[in-house]
Each structure stands twice: as structure tokens, then as C-alpha cells.
Amino acid sequence: MRLFTPEAMRRADERAAERGYPTLLLMEWAGMKAARVYRALFGEAPAVVLAGKGNNGGDGLVLARHLLLEGVGVRVYAEEGQKGDALLALKALLAHGVEVRPLEEASWAEGEVLVDALFGTGLKGPLMGFYAGLVERMNASRLPILALDLPSGLPHAPQVRATATVAFGGLKTPHLFQREACGRLFLAEIGLPKDLLEDSTLPEVATLEALRPLLPRRPLTAHKGSVGRVGVLGGYRGEGLLYAGAPLLAALGAYRMGAGLVHLVLPEGHPPSPLEAVFHPVPAPSLPPLKVEALAVGMGGGPWGAAWALAALEAGLPTVLDADALTLEVAEAYRRRGLPAVLTPHAGEAARLLGTTPEAVAGDPLEAARALAERTGLTVVLKGAPTVVAEGDRLSVNPTGHPALATGGTGDVLSGAIAALLAAGLPPFEAARLGVFLHGLAGDLLAEEKGIGLLAHEVAEALPRARRLLEEGRVPMPFGVV
Ligand SMILES: NC(=O)C1=CN([C@@H]2O[C@H](COP(=O)(O)OP(=O)(O)OC[C@H]3O[C@@H](n4cnc5c(N)ncnc54)[C@H](OP(=O)(O)O)[C@@H]3O)[C@@H](O)[C@H]2O)[C@H](O)CC1
Numbered sequence: 137m138r139l140f141t142p143e144a145m146r147r148a149d150e151r152a153a154e155r156g157y158p159t160l161l162l163m164e165w166a167g168m169k170a171a172r173v174y175r176a177l178f179g180e181a182p183a184v185v186l187a188g189k190g191n192n193g194g195d196g197l198v199l200a201r202h203l204l205l206e207g208v209g210v211r212v213y214a215e216e217g218q219k220g221d222a223l224l225a226l227k228a229l230l231a232h233g234v235e236v237r238p239l240e241e242a243s244w245a246e247g248e249v250l251v252d253a254l255f256g257t258g259l260k261g262p263l264m265g266f267y268a269g270l271v272e273r274m275n276a277s278r279l280p281i282l283a284l285d286l287p288s289g290l291p292h293a294p295q296v297r298a299t300a301t302v303a304f305g306g307l308k309t310p311h312l313f314q315r316e317a318c319g320r321l322f323l324a325e326i327g328l329p330k331d332l333l334e335d336s337t338l339p340e341v342a343t344l345e346a347l348r349p350l351l352p353r354r355p356l357t358a359h360k361g362s363v364g365r366v367g368v369l370g371g372y373r374g375e376g377l378l379y380a381g382a383p384l385l386a387a388l389g390a391y392r393m394g395a396g397l398v399h400l401v402l403p404e405g406h407p408p409s410p411l412e413a414v415f416h417p418v419p420a421p422s423l424p425p426l427k428v429e430a431l432a433v434g435m436g437g438g439p440w441g442a443a444w445a446l447a448a449l450e451a452g453l454p455t456v457l458d459a460d461a462l463t464l465e466v467a468e469a470y471r472r473r474g475l476p477a478v479l480t481p482h483a484g485e486a487a488r489l490l491g492t493t494p495e496a497v498a499g500d501p502l503e504a505a506r507a508l509a510e511r512t513g514l515t516v517v518l519k520g521a522p523t524v525v526a527e528g529d530r531l532s533v534n535p536t537g538h539p540a541l542a543t544g545g546t547g548d549v550l551s552g553a554i555a556a557l558l559a560a561g562l563p564p565f566e567a568a569r570l571g572v573f574l575h576g577l578a579g580d581l582l583a584e585e586k587g588i589g590l591l592a593h594e595v596a597e598a599l600p601r602a603r604r605l606l607e608e609g610r611v612p613m614p615f616g617v618v
Pocket residue numbers: 145148149159162163166188189190191192193194195254255256257258259260261262263264267284285286304305306328
């Protein structure tokens with residue numbers, strides 16, 4: 137599945153029109169499907185439709201007609217000046233004898249549901265004046281709001297804070313990156329030709345269908361040396377042992393993602409855990425001889441982070457570089473050696489590598505991940521909500537994951553998990569997408585059971601369950617499809 141920018145969605149729409157596809161059909165389907173979602177969520181509750189003069193408003197007018205036909209009470213307020221399909225939608229509604237009042241008169245009462253059909257992908261710049269005021273009044277009403285295509289105002293502020301949003305044709309960037317404004321998310325198929333939706337120049341939304349075939353198969357004859365062995369190099373010995381948990385959590389992540397054996401290379405004096413790992417205490421960052429197929433490097437490395445990464449380089453293996461191993465010097469060394477390496481920065485680390493601010497990275501994570509992949513020539517996992525994976529000109533946005541994952545050590549588990557998939561033979565882009573998806577799904581499963589307050593090792597422990605759900609094709613979609 138692809139992730140559209142509002143512009144890309146408009147282009148798909150235009151290309152359908154150039155092929156002679158009657159766009160009024162798209163609008164009819166959009167309004168009809170939105171009415172279906174309305175009925176499923178709000179039943180018989182009467183609707184107040186607020187429609188702009190563009191095609192988003194047109195979708196709202198179609199929805200109003202379908203609700204009317206189903207006997208649901210509808211009051212319609214619309215901006216003047218409809219053209220094209222939106223004008224036809226208005227005429228069809230008026231033909232039913234519905235009164236359409238000016239938007240300036242919009243009012244509502246307890247028990248009604250607001251339908252936000254003011255602006256969709258045609259919005260240019262932030263809402264001001266009357267529209268900003270209207271959106272603020274809608275939000276303050278405390279009534280349920282169903283947003284059509286996009287909550288009006290997105291991606292800028294002010295914006296409608298919707299109870300639910302029905303995306304038409306495809307998911308657009310704000311649906312995943314400004315999720316909070318969208319409420320419950322639904323994706324409505326509106327009849328656009330499939331090839332226009334499968335535009336490979338657009339970022340991927342990682343789905344079950346795309347990721348399931350990547351799962352490494354485990355033959356009956358498997359043994360611990362045949363399914364991928366991982367070396368974890370990290371930790372720091374300063375005044376005492378510091379950051380002791382991080383490499384251990386990476387080891388857990390690797391084992392729980394199916395690694396056959398995990399070797400832990402740690403500063404001397406480190407507690408031996410987990411018991412299943414093979415320990416290699418060293419006085420300072422160095423690479424002992426290891427029989428492994430991939431490495432996870434840097435976790436808890438502190439001031440030793442880069443030294444661990446440069447020592448690990450000699451192994452010539454696929455490597456996950458995390459935390460303090462994330463420097464431009466290290467990335468350049470891996471690129472020069474032509475090694476498949478996966479960098480796993482959060483917004484702060486990405487900002488440091490890009491010479492910008494964490495706010496700038498968080499403001500456009502797709503661009504930040506792409507830029508970092510271009511600058512380093514490596515695979516980038518930009519951790520966030522949602523996490524973005526970038527390699528060359530390929531971008532993938534991960535739809536799984538829960539705010540409960542925002543807790544210490546979950547990133548270390550992720551690094552180990554990705555290393556296990558590298559060790560099992562997956563190329564870096566595939567290992568990164570699959571690891572991120574399953575790690576997010578593990579968080580979703582746990583959050584559902586326990587709520588906020590997860591521990592990173594519990595996330596590792598839930599990885600096998602997430603993997604099994606993916607294997608069996610039973611991963612719940614993070615949005616409804618209508
Ligand atoms: N996905 C699909 O293939 C389909 C989507 N549909 C729906 O169509 C909208 C996009 O419709 P469009 O007409 O292009 O644009 P909008 O309805 O979102 O808005 C256009 C109007 O907004 C005015 N505008 C723009 N920016 C501002 C602003 N900052 N403040 C106030 N007004 C603004 C703009 O005014 P102009 O003066 O510039 O003309 C327009 O009046 C999409 O989101 C879907 O809902 C179709 O149904 C079919 C298929």
C-alpha cells in the first residue's frame with residue numbers, strides 16, 4: 137500500500153480523469169462510503185454537514201443525500217460557489233428538496249454529529265479568519281466529528297480534531313503523521329484504477345501482505361547454527377559499569393526474533409545475562425573472533441559507542457548501528473567498506489547526524505529519513521510515531537506501534553531484533569521493515585493487555601506472538617477498510 141501526499145492523491149485523481157474516468161463516480165463512492173461509516177459509528181443520530189465549495193464539500197453533499205435516503209436527519213450548511221462535480225452533487229441534493237443554508241449560519245445542538253467536509257487535499261496554507269473560527273467552534277462543541285478525507289486544516293493548525301476520519305482512495309501523509317487529529321481512521325476504496333494507487337515512486341505503508349512473505353522460514357532440520365547467529369557489542373566501563381542493561385536487551389530482542397545464538401561482547405565485569413547468551417568480556421572495545429552472521433553495535437556504549445562500531449567493522453558483517461555508534465565517521469566507514477548497515481536513530485540522533493534540530497526532523501520525518509539515507513548511503517530506521525525506514529529512494533512507513541513503547545530500552549530490543557533478521561539472511565531494507573513492524577505489533581499486543589507501563593524486556597517477550605500473528609495472517613489492520 138502506498139502513502140500519498142495530498143498532491144500525489146490529486147495527481148492520481150487527475151490521471152483517472154485524463155483516462156476518461158468520470159470523477160463524479162469517485163465523489164459518489166466517497167460520499168456513499170463515508171455515509172456507511174457514519175451509520176456504523178453514529179447510527180440514527182442527526183447530522184450537520186459543513187461543506188466547503190471544493191470537492192471535499194462535494195463529498196459532504198453526497199453523504200448528506202445518502203443519509204437522507206436512509207431516513208437520517210440532515211442539516212446542510214455550505215459555502216457558495218460550487219463548480220464541476222461539487223455543483224452536480226449540490227444539484228442532486230437540492231433535487232431532494234433539502235434546504236442548503238450559508239456556512240456563516242452554521243449552528244448545531246446536543247445530540248447532533250458534525251460532518252467536516254470543509255477542506256481536503258485542496259487546502260493551501262493554514263486556515264484563517266472565518267474558517268479558523270469555525271474549526272475552533274467545531275472542536276469546542278464536544279460533539280462527535282466525522283472528517284471527510286482529512287480533518288480540515290491539516291497539515292497546518294488550526295485543524296479539526298475529528299472523532300473519526302474516512303480517507304478516500306489512499307492514506308495521505310497526515311493520516312499517519314498527524315494521527316491524533318484523525319481519531320479512528322478508515323480507508324475507503326472509491327473506485328480509482330489500481331495502477332494509479334500502486335505508484336512505486338511513493339512511500340510504502342508496510343502491510344501484512346508486503347511483510348508476511350519476508351518472514352524467514354524455519355525448516356524442520358533447523359539447528360542453532362543454521363537460523364542466524366548475532367553478535368552484540370556494547371556497554372561502557374567508566375567509573376563503574378554504565379548502561380549495563382542496553383546490550384542485554386538487544387540480546388533478548390535478537391533471541392526473541394529467532395536468533396539461534398547470541399554472543400555478547402561486553403566490558404569486563406558485566407553481569408552474565410541472559411543466561412542463553414555466550415559471553416566475551418573485553419577490557420575495552422574490540423572484536424573477539426565470533427561465529428555470527430550479523431552484529432548489533434553501540435547499545436549502552438556511551439563514550440565507547442564509536443569505538444565499538446569501528447572495532448566491529450573488521451568482521452565485515454551486516455550490522456545494526458545504534459545509539460552512540462551513530463556518528464557520521466562510523467557511517468562513512470561502513471559505507472566505504474560496502475557493508476550492509478542499518479542505522480537506528482531517534483529524532484534527536486537523526487538531527488545530530490543531519491546538523492539540524494529534533495523539531496525539524498519531527499516536522500518532516502519522511503524527508504529526514506530520506507536525507508539521512510542519502511547522506512550515509514546506508515539503511516535508516518528513523519524511530520518515531522510512526523517509524524520510517526529509508527534506503528536509497530525507497531521509503532516505508534510503519535503502521536504498527538503504540539505510545540506505550542515510549543519507554544527505556546525498547547530501542548535496544550529493536551536493534552537486536554533487526555540484527556536477528558539480518559543474520560537470518562534478510563537484506564537490510566527488508567530486515568528493518570520487518571523488525572520495525574513486529575516490534576510495533578508486539579507493543580500493540582502488550583498495550584492492549586496491560587496499558588501504559590510496559591517494560592522493554594516484555595516487548596522482547598511479545599515478539600514471538602507478533603511473529604506468529606504475521607505468519608498466520610491475523611494482524612489487525614490499524615485502520616478500518618470500507
Ligand atoms: N481521492 C480522490 O481521488 C478524490 C477526492 N475527492 C475529494 O476532493 C477533495 C479535494 O478537492 P479540491 O476541490 O481539490 O479541494 P478542497 O475541497 O480540499 O478545497 C478546495 C477549496 O479550498 C479553498 N482553499 C484552499 N486553501 C484555503 C485556505 N487556506 N483558506 C480558505 N480556503 C482555502 C480553495 O479556494 P480557492 O479560492 O483557492 O479556489 C477551494 O475552494 C479531496 O480531499 C476529497 O475529499 C473527490 O471527491 C473525488 C476523488
